[in-house]
Amino acid sequence: MSFAPDVTEIIARARADLRMGVPIVLTGPDGALVMAAETLEAQRLADLRALGGAPVLAITARRAETLKARAYDDDLARVILPPDVSLPWVLGVADPADDLKSPMKGPLRTSREGPADLHRVALSLTKSARLLPAAIVLPLTDPLGFAAANALTVVNAALAGPLLAASPQPHPVVSARLPVEAHEAGRLHIFRPEDGGEEHYAFEIGSPARDKPVLARLHSACFTGDVMGSLKCDCGPQLRGALAQMGAEGAGVLLYLNQEGRGIGLANKMRAYSLQDQGFDTVEANHRLGFEDDERDFKLGARILTSMGFSAVRLLTNNPRKIAMMEKNGIAVVERVPLKVGETHHNRGYLATKAAKSGHLL
Ligand SMILES: Nc1nc2c(ncn2[C@@H]2O[C@H](COP(=O)(O)OP(=O)(O)OP(=O)(O)O)[C@@H](O)[C@H]2O)c(=O)[nH]1
Numbered sequence: 001m002s003f004a005p006d007v008t009e010i011i012a013r014a015r016a017d018l019r020m021g022v023p024i025v026l027t028g029p030d031g032a033l034v035m036a037a038e039t040l041e042a043q044r045l046a047d048l049r050a051l052g053g054a055p056v057l058a059i060t061a062r063r064a065e066t067l068k069a070r071a072y073d074d075d076l077a078r079v080i081l082p083p084d085v086s087l088p089w090v091l092g093v094a095d096p097a098d099d100l101k102s103p104m105k106g107p108l109r110t111s112r113e114g115p116a117d118l119h120r121v122a123l124s125l126t127k128s129a130r131l132l133p134a135a136i137v138l139p140l141t142d143p144l145g146f147a148a149a150n151a152l153t154v155v156n157a158a159l160a161g162p163l164l165a166a167s168p169q170p171h172p173v174v175s176a177r178l179p180v181e182a183h184e185a186g187r188l189h190i191f192r193p194e195d196g197g198e199e200h201y202a203f204e205i206g207s208p209a210r211d212k213p214v215l216a217r218l219h220s221a222c223f224t225g226d227v228m229g230s231l232k233c234d235c236g237p238q239l240r241g242a243l244a245q246m247g248a249e250g251a252g253v254l255l256y257l258n259q260e261g262r263g264i265g266l267a268n269k270m271r272a273y274s275l276q277d278q279g280f281d282t283v284e285a286n287h288r289l290g291f292e293d294d295e296r297d298f299k300l301g302a303r304i305l306t307s308m309g310f311s312a313v314r315l316l317t318n319n320p321r322k323i324a325m326m327e328k329n330g331i332a333v334v335e336r337v338p339l340k341v342g343e344t345h346h347n348r349g350y351l352a353t354k355a356a357k358s359g360h361l362l
């Protein structure tokens with residue numbers, strides 16, 4: 001019988017639970033109750049306090065650096081909850097929105113007791129749920145009993161950790177003809193990753209030969225730039241520029257990858273924009289939120305191209321990481337086609353930061 005969900009499916013459930021503010025239980029050699037800081041409610045925090053024990057707030061080393069909290073576990077810190085912990089305290093540690101307005105009072109104490117494996121998986125889960133990377137973790141003596149009594153999702157952390165770090169295989173779902181302004185012979189293909197995450201799209205123009213390098217673009221979703229015409233980035237003009245070039249050549253493939261905000265999600269990108277209004281650049285803003293500069297899965301694009309039958313591209317990009325990841329994952333980049341469009345006085349600093357800190361080619 002195989003009606004029960006497998007680990008991948010349970011991870012998808014856990015992600016949905018955390019987004020709703022429902023706690024989950026992680027099991028490893030030990031077990032722990034996990035709640036995402038961003039969706040924590042006052043009543044659940046009160047219930048947590050009533051349980052006793054030694055809860056911590058796990059945050060990434062990036063966020064810990066901003067808060068001057070010691071990260072004993074390299075990539076994360078376990079902040080000890082004060083006995084009178086309140087919801088604003090939890091949110092103040094997790095969310096940098098008010099860092100400048102109300103700097104944290106007193107030094108944060110962090111734990112170095114025992115392994116941090118469950119905390120690491122808890123943070124990966126909050127990231128994959130596109131929430132702030134911060135989670136309350138409370139060790140439990142009877143994790144399975146606690147989960148059963150409260151009908152909570154149980155995730156085996158040892159199995160989930162590697163799956164959360166891996167790139168899920170996107171499967172083709174459907175494709176249909178779609179004439180667009182750039183070219184009448186367009187076809188939109190939908191791909192669905194097997195981890196229950198966001199779908200991604202491939203827009204094919206003309207009938208590019210599978211045995212020759214295809215003019216290709218890996219475009220990461222940017223609602224603000226692609227749809228709203230934001231002047232803060234160059235995404236909209238890049239999207240339309242790439243389509244126009246493919247239209248003019250009569251052939252090409254544009255992958256539209258739903259990795260909004262370099263993989264942190266639109267809500268977190270808007271948090272980053274607020275920080276940028278406080279004077280931080282695009283990379284510093286990601287770090288203050290607890291993210292790396294770029295949280296995208298670049299393998300995804302190579303996998304979709306491979307599944308469409310392509311093995312070589314002329315890649316429209318200024319980002320050398322995209323080229324390296326294509327090559328590493330079986331797609332030869334025979335030419336880099338620069339895509340320099342859409343510079344405005346609003347995005348000049350953003351583009352300069354990408355060149356200085358993220359290695360973008362000018
Ligand atoms: N976190 C964050 N994401 C941003 C910001 N501005 C734009 N983005 C996102 O950055 C991504 C840009 O995607 P791309 O244009 O494909 O990538 P790129 O790395 O600039 O590379 P090329 O355009 O190919 O040179 C999109 O997902 C945007 O939503 C920002 O200030 N912070």
Ligand SMILES: [Zn+2]
Nearest residue numbers: 222225233235
């Ligand atoms: Zn953009």
